[in-house]
Amino acid sequence: MIEVDVAIIGGGPAGLASAMKACEEGVKDILIIERGMELGGILLQCIHDGFGTFIFEETLTGPEYAQRYIDEVKKTGINVKLNTMVLEIDSAKRIIAVNQEDGLLEIEAKAIILSMGCRERTRAQILIPGDRPSGIYTAGVAQRYINIEGVIPGKKVVILGSGDIGMIMARRFTLEGAEVEGVYEVMSNPGGLTRNVVQCVEDYEIPLHLSHTITNIRGRRRVEGVTVAKVDSEMRPIKDTERFVPCDTVILSVGLIPENELSKSADVGMDPITNGPIVDEQMQTSVPGIFACGNVVHVHDLVDDVSKVAEVAGKGAAGYIDGKLKKRRSPIKVRAGRNVKYVVPQIIHGEKFDEDIRFYLRVKEIEKSVKTVVLADGERIFEKKIKIVKPPEMVKLDISPDILNRITGDELIIDVEGEEDEEKP
Amino acid sequence: MGGRDQKIVKKLEKKIVKKGFPDVKISADEGIVRLNGRVNLWSEVITIGYLAAKTKGVKGVINDVTAGEIERKGEEKKVTKRGVYENVSLPKRADVVIVGGGVIGCFIARELSRYKLDVVLLEKESDVACEATKANSGVVHSGIGESSGTLKQKLNVKGNKMCDKVCEELNVPFERDGLLIVITTETLPPKVRKVLPSFISNFICEKIIPYVIFRKGKKAGIPLRPVKREELLEMEPNITDKAIVGVYSPTYGVVYPYEITIALAENAIQNGVKIALNTEVEDILVEDGKVKGVLTDRGTIEAEYVINAAGIFADEVAEMAGAREFSIHPRKGSIIIFDKDMKGYINHSLSELILPQDPHTKGGGIFTTVDGNPNWGPDAIEVSDKYDKSVTAEEIDTIFECGSLLPDFQKSSLITYFAGLRAATYEEDFFIKASENVLGFVNVAGIQSPGLASSPAIAEMVRGILREIGLKMREKEEFNPIRRAIPKFSNLSIEEKKKLIKENPLYGNVICRCEHVTEGEVVDAIHRPLPATTVDAVKRRVRTGMGRCQGGFCGPKVARILARELNIPLEEVTKDGPGSNLFVGKTKSLLAEEA
């Protein structure tokens, strides 16, 4: 049995930043456990630029961004176990992990930070009918094959889903000399950031078909083509718009799912909307001493946000070990109100606040000229105008301690109000 | 045509004309009817086939009627070099050649490996268990679903009893989880429910139906037990309120059909059988009414005995020998698999009884795999194309209806779906016979469900037939029925895991996040007596890619290990054999092509 103060599961940007912060806060014995052969997480395969615009105020590639943290970690006494897969965690904070050198490891930690990232939704989960030949990949897997393994999955590509990874892969395939026949998106708006629509799709003259989907995949050994169709307002395919598109590859960018099998094994309470653990403002889960941050909590679009929130978890874990985390008698529940899909953190436990709390929310629908409103104790305690909100772009609200310290009730609601809802004076 | 045959033709002609197909040509030979002509729809071809099969005196139906709508995809001839896929050199001669490496062919191979015989099994795909055998529910039925008096029922009941021993010898998991046949408020057809007073329909559901099932079981020697509503709810707390009573069939079980088939193949090889993969039989050589050998796309093998276990292609292989007495019309069945985190949601296999029952299928149900993944289905759809294994949107909807027994089941835990083709004949029974015209040729055809459950008994029956037609069989003292399994890391205790990693550090490298499969298991699979040379072959042996992420994480790792162990470039790794390559080339290669 190995004993540590803080064990961090996953050495991506979330794990790295939380480790650094816990170290700064004075935690001595920190262990990062990473199943990959290097630290950096998913960033290692993201060789495009666009990372770090907030934190470093320059645009870096994924590996460059990760390296900045890796270099820092190396300067500290933080221990790292690479090529090590965590198999199980229990609510007593015992970890079972395995690698080739040590064999089976049993680790006991005073606090654990979950930072396992997320995985991609697959073809079956969105019920695309048809054959099951070779040549169907999720976008992240295709990205790994091209950028890490050095092989190209196909020559003529159809992409389903205009999430960021889908669009980035449209550009990547094009740069490799493959033909991207089109990007098909079932929603009436692109699923990813506007900057990716412009830089990855429009600049390369790749057709983006909104309100379209794949209704069938055909191919015996290898993909031979797909049937695509327009969808109606309820997203049902319209039969007579069906068209067969010959291709040898289908790339799916149809959503990410936080990877929480380990969280579940530790009995951590889950949020059915985010598919991640329910966390409080310290990023602590329902199991005392188990914290979570990054894509394992909910899917972030910018790595800068991941690094920032990971620091909160790192600090929280340090505070937990020192017994410094004080809890109020009845916690404040944070609720998603009008046009809000979810809010993280979902709960507030602190007694008194001396720092801002940052709330992350995703809206359900695009809306222009809105106001985000925070309601507590029957009052509007905070308001902020925003020009436009879109589902792919996370909304962040920083609420100051003086506002927070005034709350007496046990509920906080966050609304996004449209123009017409606004009370006219 | 003899007098009896003429009678059959006359009778059948009348029926078929009456149905509106005057152009179908009919002939008969010794009770075997041959149909030719062209109609509009595939469903009409099927109707005509059944009309013939149900005509008195008909022993077999060869239905060559074609339909306008048929779009036969066929198979492009493989030109790819075989390389790693050529696992053994083809022998010049053998005592027995088995065509087809499904569960049936492999079981027969293993059965014959008990004797001093040169046995060769030929399989056109790059692994065994690539057709119906990989795409079924994996259920070892009890036999209660089969019509009384059929060969299917007889062999199913017998085969079921043989499964414990063979699974133990082969070291493959077999769970007798039992089946609950559930009688619900929807069991009786709506029309009947409408006209009957509710106390009568209740009486029928609670008493008569369970009794009828019970009697049928008793007659066939299938243990059954009626289950009252309270007990039913205790056995299955998540079941719908519509449930009235149940009938419990304790001998029902589940296996992994591909795993048992691979194990049979490995054990057969251990005992001297040669299994040649990627070897397609193109002709059966016959001289003076006797089998002389087979012609394959890799050369000829001389043999006096040939066993046709070619699944949906069995009619075509029989035709090659001139010993075709049946037609196979593929009947597709699709199945949906859910995440094993739903394990424990049901405790037994469940099947809702809906009357009237489809005469040609037992209907879908709710099953659980050995590892606890719930699986729903299959449905049953006649298809004209022997390569059509697509799952349609309509099918997915139909299968979801199977789940109406479990109203609160979390359907979002779905991880994948697939389809298989049942090798149905018009007679709807197994066709296991030595040909009377071609000496030495044995058809083991029409092996649709419960073919898996019956397979041990089928192999025994085929051994008997071979002996009857003159094959000399002398037992081998050195026959070893035991097959060592690949150690399954995720099932081991902590101490066992530690020990295994110490012996072989590759077992410390977990490469599949969902099923916790290690590199050690993958490497083992690649170097077994029957080598796994494709991503899917590895998957069938060690479960990489079978979990919730469907290979997203382990895919690149498995591909790399395959390339390394087989000593081939990554671009040559395939999903399931020649033509299914994962990649088109190295990065920059397309740009180089353009330039």
Ligand SMILES: Cc1cc2nc3c(=O)[nH]c(=O)nc-3n(C[C@H](O)[C@H](O)[C@H](O)COP(=O)(O)OP(=O)(O)OC[C@H]3O[C@@H](n4cnc5c(N)ncnc54)[C@H](O)[C@@H]3O)c2cc1C
């Ligand atoms: C294709 C793609 C493009 C992107 N583009 C941009 C961009 O342009 N700009 C931007 O700002 N952001 C971008 N992002 C988002 C950003 O990269 C992610 O939000 C960020 O990497 C998430 O960090 P994480 O640490 O939570 O997860 P990850 O980076 O996924 O790290 C999780 C780590 O945990 C490890 N792990 C998981 N389970 C276990 C276990 N059981 N045992 C041991 N280790 C485990 C994994 O191996 C992994 O290293 C992109 C993301 C992707 C996928």
Ligand SMILES: Cc1cc2nc3c(=O)[nH]c(=O)nc-3n(C[C@H](O)[C@H](O)[C@H](O)COP(=O)(O)OP(=O)(O)OC[C@H]3O[C@@H](n4cnc5c(N)ncnc54)[C@H](O)[C@@H]3O)c2cc1C
């Ligand atoms: C959806 C579905 C669900 C089912 N569920 C169950 C169940 O729960 N329980 C049960 O008992 N049964 C079930 N069955 C039936 C069961 O799958 C079959 O009975 C069994 O797999 C048949 O095995 P086989 O060896 O005869 O055929 P196959 O597995 O089809 O094997 C035939 C083999 O012959 C090879 N072959 C064909 N032609 C040639 C050639 N010319 N040269 C070389 N090789 C050739 C093929 O490639 C193939 O591998 C189900 C079937 C389906 C489709």
